[in-house]
Amino acid sequence: MHMKQLALFLACLAAGSAPIWAQTPAAAASDKMAQIEEMFRITKPDQMLQQMMQQMHAMQAAQLDKTNLTPEKKAQAEQAMQKMSRVLEERLSWEKLKPIYTKIYDETFTSEELSGIVAFYKSPAGRAMVEKMPVLMSKAMGAVQQQMGDIMQQMQQMVKEGEENK
Numbered sequence: 001m002h003m004k005q006l007a008l009f010l011a012c013l014a015a016g017s018a019p020i021w022a023q024t025p026a027a028a029a030s031d032k033m034a035q036i037e038e039m040f041r042i043t044k045p046d047q048m049l050q051q052m053m054q055q056m057h058a059m060q061a062a063q064l065d066k067t068n069l070t071p072e073k074k075a076q077a078e079q080a081m082q083k084m085s086r087v088l089e090e091r092l093s094w095e096k097l098k099p100i101y102t103k104i105y106d107e108t109f110t111s112e113e114l115s116g117i118v119a120f121y122k123s124p125a126g127r128a129m130v131e132k133m134p135v136l137m138s139k140a141m142g143a144v145q146q147q148m149g150d151i152m153q154q155m156q157q158m159v160k161e162g163e164e165n166k
Helices: 003-015 025-043 045-065 071-091 094-108 111-122 124-164
Strands: none
Touching: 025 045, 025 094, 025 111, 025 124, 045 071, 045 094, 045 124, 111 124
């Protein structure tokens, strides 16, 4: 290497712009996608989605059991719920949602933030969060369901009072 070339190379290094090691935008995007994929691998959103659907089915069945419908009407309602569940499962499958979530994560987080998020999920606290999230969601859904039951009773009472005042 000639002295002038060496001096130019060192100047580029000092300026932090050595073009030899600069990451291309395509490579940076590829790294970011790899980080998003790693986060999905660690956090298992596909499994969480499946568990959420199962909990939703169980809650619907429990609500149906509480009704005073005739066996025939209950069977019809159950069939309708099963049809709706199949549509939801198809439309909200991880295969359909993954590209959407990937785009959202890509638009929302920087590569540095994704690195930190992945590091968190690899930590003991992050692993605990992933492992305990289904329990947390189940408890939260149960609490919301309880609130909705109370709200529905209150709304039914309001409708009844409104009809009586006519």
